[in-house]
Amino acid sequence: MEFAAPLARLLLYGGATIAIGRGTLTFLDDDVGVSPPAVRGALWYAAGSLIIAPVLLLLLQQQALELTAAELPGLLRETIWGRGWLLLVIACLLTALMLPLRGTRTTSLLLLLSALGIAAAMGGLGHAAADEAWPLASRLVDAVHVAGVGAWIGGLVLMVLAGVGAGEPTSAAWRAFSRVATVMAPVVLLSGVASGWRRVGASGLTDILASDYGRLLLVKVALALVVLAMGATQRRRLSAGKAPVQRAVVWEVLIAALVLGATAWMTGMEPPGA
Template identity: 55%
Template sequence: MSETIGAAALARLLLYVGALIAIGRGTVTFLDPEWAADGRAVHDASAPRWVARVGSMLLVLAPALLLYLQLGALEMTTADLPALLGETAWGRGWTQLTMASVIASVALLLGTGRTSSLLLIMSALGVAVAMGGLGHAAADAQWPLGARLLDAMHVAAMGAWIGGLLSTVLITRVPAFEARDVAWRQFSRTATVMAPVTVLTGIGSSARLLLGTPFGAIAASEYGRLLLLKTVLVLAVLLIGARQRARIQREQHPASRAVRL
């Protein structure tokens, strides 16, 4: 049982990383798809393209692994697939997730342009929305739509913030790229909006689950301890981000060590 839970957690992690890469790349390329170095689109340089391929692979692998694990958990075979996918809420949610993931996977491999970037953003947002159908939000009978909306906004904002940071780091390290200052200022503006959205939607999702629960009970639960740890980590990330934003406003680049953290 513990191995199955660990594998499911790994599958979700792969899905989140793939979505983060897709949303981050889509956001940065859409805002300025024509940045170039030595006459070539900087987004299509070796490192950004390699990471896009990794994200594309993860977006296909993660849903396949989730399906495999679900079949095993329910002691089903491939012959039971039509019933699982067509007659259960989990199956319908998985189908929506897989369709969005496959489109985002293909969009990650397309050449850089405003149209392909828009397709990537839309499909990646579809992945974010579909994720809610397989998580805590799917089990919320009181606020099903609101819960899924919070989850989707949380994933989308995190993708634009942290995924956008990854994409910006990759392009600003491309040799002969001369618009590094512009790229960092653009990311800083995006992060200034998306970081608070990430925090507020996270607070909303947690409040939805824990509202009315005594603090002692929260602190004693595994979920509560994980939430407290996440809170500390997020505060640390926000502090790092605020300091680097100040550097960017002084027309300096972020400190490499802070970016790695």
């Protein structure tokens, strides 16, 4: 069961990332659509993940608290975690229902709003919920971080998948997405720094290095910087009128997936000094 909680969170993060990416791409001038089979598969994966992950999280919480099935309604009604979980379930179900639909401006707006609702609800289930000094600000920063990752990395995943068996996305599509990534990359960086500072800012370097959370955080930061550098290289190519290097973009996505995995594992760890 050691891996159950990180797996549940990874399913949730992956599903939310793709959902936000899908909602973002629909508003670009040259949308990648949902017709390529690989894109449709990713959307169905995200929908399934958003249904399965909240159930797993509830069962794990029940097990951790040693509650019976009859006590679950009390958990959901009377605790901050329970109310946050209910909000998460509502947002996840709405998002899962709309993800496989072919996007119009209306449905895509609703999809994006419901996916952003997932981002907001996730702040109430992680470390931000335990931040007593700045509870609202901490949750807002985490929600902005999740939204930024979704618009950037989720969109990038779908752009890559759109080219599987269907030809590359057009240059116009890549340029439009590049404009989104250029805005969202700094948002992700700044919100990530702010969130990390709230978790470990009061700890010394020795304490950070001595904790599993701190060491994994440093690995996550290093991987995130690699993704940022790779993305910047591709944006320079697009600015010069060249197509992105497909292999490099795939590696960017794979390293970003490792960052999501590290985040899913870190959420269950105690920050140094907690």
